[in-house]
Amino acid sequence: MTTTASTTQGEVLPPPTERYTVLGWLKKNLFGSWLDAILTILAALFIAWAVYTGANWVFKTARWDVIVNNFALFMKGQYPTEEAWRLWLVIYLAAAIGGLMWGVFVRSREMAGWLLLILPLLFALAALALGSNVWINVLLIDVVALVAYFLGRTFPKQLQRPTITLLLLYLPLILLIVRGFGENGFMPQVGTNFWGGLLLSLLLAIIGIVFSFPIGVLLALGRQSELKAIHWLSVIYIEVIRGVPLVTLLFMGMVMLPYVLPAGLRIDNFIRVAVAIVMFAAAYLAENVRGGLQSIPKGQYEAADAIALGGFAKMTRIILPQALRAVIPVLVGQFIGLFKDTSLVALVGLFDLLGIARAVLANPNYIGTQLEVYTFIALVYWVFSYGLSYASKRLETSLGVGER
Amino acid sequence: MSEPVIICRDVHKWYGQFHALRGIDLEVDKGEVIVIFGPSGSGKSTFIRTINRLEEHQQGTIIVNGIELSHDVRNIAAIRKEVGMVFQQFNLFPHLAVMQNITLGPIQVRKWKKKKAEEIAMQLLERVGIPEQAEKYPGQLSGGQQQRVAIARALAMQPQIMLFDEPTSALDPEMIKEVLDVMVELAESGMTILAVTHEMGFARAVADRMLFMDAGSIVESGPPSQIFENPQEDRTKLFLSQILQH
Ligand SMILES: Nc1ncnc2c1ncn2[C@@H]1O[C@H](COP(=O)(O)OP(=O)(O)O)[C@@H](O)[C@H]1O
Ligand SMILES: [Mg+2]
Numbered sequence: 001m002t003t004t005a006s007t008t009q010g011e012v013l014p015p016p017t018e019r020y021t022v023l024g025w026l027k028k029n030l031f032g033s034w035l036d037a038i039l040t041i042l043a044a045l046f047i048a049w050a051v052y053t054g055a056n057w058v059f060k061t062a063r064w065d066v067i068v069n070n071f072a073l074f075m076k077g078q079y080p081t082e083e084a085w086r087l088w089l090v091i092y093l094a095a096a097i098g099g100l101m102w103g104v105f106v107r108s109r110e111m112a113g114w115l116l117l118i119l120p121l122l123f124a125l126a127a128l129a130l131g132s133n134v135w136i137n138v139l140l141i142d143v144v145a146l147v148a149y150f151l152g153r154t155f156p157k158q159l160q161r162p163t164i165t166l167l168l169l170y171l172p173l174i175l176l177i178v179r180g181f182g183e184n185g186f187m188p189q190v191g192t193n194f195w196g197g198l199l200l201s202l203l204l205a206i207i208g209i210v211f212s213f214p215i216g217v218l219l220a221l222g223r224q225s226e227l228k229a230i231h232w233l234s235v236i237y238i239e240v241i242r243g244v245p246l247v248t249l250l251f252m253g254m255v256m257l258p259y260v261l262p263a264g265l266r267i268d269n270f271i272r273v274a275v276a277i278v279m280f281a282a283a284y285l286a287e288n289v290r291g292g293l294q295s296i297p298k299g300q301y302e303a304a305d306a307i308a309l310g311g312f313a314k315m316t317r318i319i320l321p322q323a324l325r326a327v328i329p330v331l332v333g334q335f336i337g338l339f340k341d342t343s344l345v346a347l348v349g350l351f352d353l354l355g356i357a358r359a360v361l362a363n364p365n366y367i368g369t370q371l372e373v374y375t376f377i378a379l380v381y382w383v384f385s386y387g388l389s390y391a392s393k394r395l396e397t398s399l400g401v402g403e404r
Numbered sequence: 405m406s407e408p409v410i411i412c413r414d415v416h417k418w419y420g421q422f423h424a425l426r427g428i429d430l431e432v433d434k435g436e437v438i439v440i441f442g443p444s445g446s447g448k449s450t451f452i453r454t455i456n457r458l459e460e461h462q463q464g465t466i467i468v469n470g471i472e473l474s475h476d477v478r479n480i481a482a483i484r485k486e487v488g489m490v491f492q493q494f495n496l497f498p499h500l501a502v503m504q505n506i507t508l509g510p511i512q513v514r515k516w517k518k519k520k521a522e523e524i525a526m527q528l529l530e531r532v533g534i535p536e537q538a539e540k541y542p543g544q545l546s547g548g549q550q551q552r553v554a555i556a557r558a559l560a561m562q563p564q565i566m567l568f569d570e571p572t573s574a575l576d577p578e579m580i581k582e583v584l585d586v587m588v589e590l591a592e593s594g595m596t597i598l599a600v601t602h603e604m605g606f607a608r609a610v611a612d613r614m615l616f617m618d619a620g621s622i623v624e625s626g627p628p629s630q631i632f633e634n635p636q637e638d639r640t641k642l643f644l645s646q647i648l649q650h
Contacts, residue, residue: 302458303495307509307561308484317508321499 057371066369067376070360074376077196077351083180086187087199088137090174092144097170098391099145100163103152106398115146171210178203192270196351198380200270204352205339208277212338215278216285217324221315223290234286241283247344249276254348273345281338288330292323325399332392336385343381353377407470409434409565409596410455415464417450417620424450425461426620434564437597439607439628442617443643448600451617452567455598456487469564485513488558492570494550496542502529502553503538506560514561521560528556532586548579555586566590568599602647608632616640 030040067074076087152159178195180187195203222234241249253272261267296319304314324331346355357373360366366373410432417425424447432438440448453459454466457473457480466473468483497505506528507521516524529535532552534545542550551571558566568587572580584606591597591610601607607614607628614631616624616639624637635641 297495299491299493299495300497303491303497305458306456306484306487306489306491307557308481308513309509310481310512313512317512318497322497325499 062372063366063369064372066360066366066372070356070366073360074197074353074356074380076199077356078194079190079196079199080194083188083190086177086180088141089177091137091141093170093173095141095145096148097163097166099148100152100159100166101395102391103149103154104156104159104163106394107153107156108394108398110394112146112149115142115149171206174203174206192268195270197356198353200345200350200352200355201339201342202384204274204277204342204345205335207274208281208338208342209335211278212281212285215282217289217320219282219286220289220293223286224293238283238286241280242287246276246280246341247347249280250344250348252276269350273348273350277338277342277345280341281334284334285331288327288334289323291330292325292327293319295326296322328392328396328399332389336388339385339388340381353380406434408432409469410598411465411467412455413465415451415454415461415466417447417454417459417461417463424620425454427464428622430615430622432565432596432598434596435594436612437591437595437610438599438613438615439611440598440600440615440617441602441607441643441647442615442623446617447620448617449569450620452489452569452598452600455565455567456484456489458489485561486564487567488561488563488565489567490551490554490558490569490571492573494542494547494554494574496550496554496557498542500541501538502534502540502542502545505542505553506557509557509561525556525560528559529553531559531589532556533582546579547575548582551575551579551583552586555583555590559590565596565598568597568601570600570602572601572603604632604648616643618643 031037072081072084076084079087152163177187178190178199179192180189182188219234219238222230223238225231225234250273253276254269257267257272300318300322301314304318309318342352343354345352346358349355351359354377357377361370361373408431410430412428412430415425415428416423428451440452442448450459454461454473455468461473469486471479471482473479473483497508500508503522503525506525507518510516510521510524511518514521526535526538529538532555534549534552537545537549537553542553545553555571571587572583575583580603584603587597587599587606588610599606611628613625614628615622616631616635616637618639624631624635624640626636630636631640632644635644
């Protein structure tokens with residue numbers, strides 16, 4: 001070969017790099033022409049004005065006392081303060097599972113960075129807003145997450161199964177903790193009518209996700225079934241539910257159910273809206289999963305048949321793992337939508353985050369604080385939605401979603 | 405002489421109105437190596453896929469290993485356990501590592517212990533020459549390596565019969581040999597093989613019988629010597645002259 005000499009290390013040419021001075025960069029990107037220059041200046045003026053006005057409002061005009069004074073209400077509704085430690089426990093569990101998952105599956109060091117970085121921020125916020133023992137809990141939660149993360153990172157193989165088991169057990173466990181049992185004792189029962197605020201929003205979202213998932217997958221499989229009865233039942237369910245707004249389902253659950261049920265049988269409001277949310281989400285999930293199923297090439301079914309796999313093993317080992325993996329990004333998007341959709345329960349009289357906001361605003365003491373209150377709850381929704389979206393993106397990359 | 409391991413009598417298959425198989429008769433003895441060739445669309449794939457019921461035939465009889473293919477799901481499962489298949493497009497399971505691709509069938513269907521299945525999988529990977537790839541995923545392998553994994557996956561079920569449907573047609577030229585070498589070794593080991601392929605070197609080297617298919621029928625069959633040196637049918641001659649030109 002004639003090129004052998006030039007392929008030795010030292011002689012490889014580096015790719016050409018463009019070098020800019022600050023001025024050069026400015027000139028190229030912002031002031032390339034008269035029009036560019038004018039637009040740049042206008043945009044800069046607008047940004048400056050927006051930042052100034054925003055900061056002025058945040059730091060001078062806004063009455064944040066409405067948030068500070070009602071913080072506990074926003075977070076947990078009427079859940080009794082003596083029992084609030086149970087909610088902390090729920091968060092500790094979440095931190096442990098989250099840390100483990102990050103350590104076992106994602107394995108990037110970023111997590112540690114985040115925790116070390118977020119920590120002081122949360123500190124400041126917590127101390128500012130809530131005083132007393134809150135910051136100790138925040139600190140400990142952070143430590144739990146970090147420890148779990150390092151454990152997961154160190155023993156990824158051994159901890160993979162326990163982590164998944166914990167994840168599956170999370171919902172029943174927290175329902176047990178939040179609801180409690182018995183009249184008194186160490187975890188007395190707290191009725192669902194006391195659940196409120198962010199607690200209620202999150203519980204509804206988690207229930208919606210966890211229950212709609214298997215139902216949606218079954219519906220998707222049902223829709224593909226060769227048994228006509230199952231196929232048509234699935235199609236009818238999916239299309240009917242998808243044709244109805246969630247609010248309508250919620251109203252039907254709240255207003256119509258009592259007429260249909262025998263007198264005397266009352267179903268908890270929480271359960272009614274939870275069922276409506278699950279039914280609604282399952283139909284959409286089924287359609288998304290169907291998209292995944294359709295993306296699986298025929299050859300995969302044939303290869304599974306050729307090694308004599310039965311129908312169940314073929315689905316659970318070959319088809320579903322690939323189909324679900326292909327639609328993880330879509331499903332995450334759907335789950336984020338579901339979390340935000342739980343705010344609709346405020347319209348049927350439940351006190352989720354939005355419901356609490358409306359209740360607080362109805363208090364004469366806080367007249368004129370709409371902007372503060374809605375900014376705050378928007379921020380809370382955003383933090384959770386973005387957090388979920390970010391975490392799932394990382395999980396997707398490390399699970400190789402989208403690669404075949 | 406024992407019973408033939410595959411018996412096909414007057415097998416017909418229609419895709420809608422299209423008559424894809426028009427009365428196939430064939431008996432295959434244990435250990436026989438059969439090469440099927442013929443123009444594209446002549447029904448070669450359709451035919452070998454009826455043998456493990458990836459396609460359903462609508463008329464005639466197929467008996468594999470003494471079991472007749474019928475609508476009885478148990479019969480189909482029993483036959484599929486004894487018949488391994490290798491596809492043109494490999495069809496490996498992309499979400500499973502090579503080792504899991506190979507052991508899935510034995511563990512799920514043959515109910516072997518994981519350890520035993522993995523030991524045998526390792527032996528098979530050595531046999532096809534890629535023991536070092538056990539932990540990789542199919543997407544990380546070359547086409548030739550993937551096809552060898554596919555062969556190992558089929559062999560892991562310890563089948564009596566192996567079906568190959570153009571196993572080298574999707575491969576880059578430099579990888580064809582590594583797959584053919586494995587197939588030759590398999591043929592010489594006494595495996596009963598039905599292979600659709602146009603690798604005439606392979607046919608000449610190991611085939612006991614060659615079948616020329618056209619328009620859904622077996623036009624001519626005979627040992628390689630006859631097919632290559634003294635074909636009886638004009639269609640066979642014409643086809644051979646076309647593919648052997650180069
Ligand atoms: N699923 C199918 N539906 C309709 N026609 C088919 C189908 N599969 C194959 N055919 C037709 O049957 C004929 C034989 O196909 P095939 O067995 O794949 O041929 P070969 O493998 O010899 O190239 C072709 O004309 C093809 O178009
Ligand atoms: Mg073919």
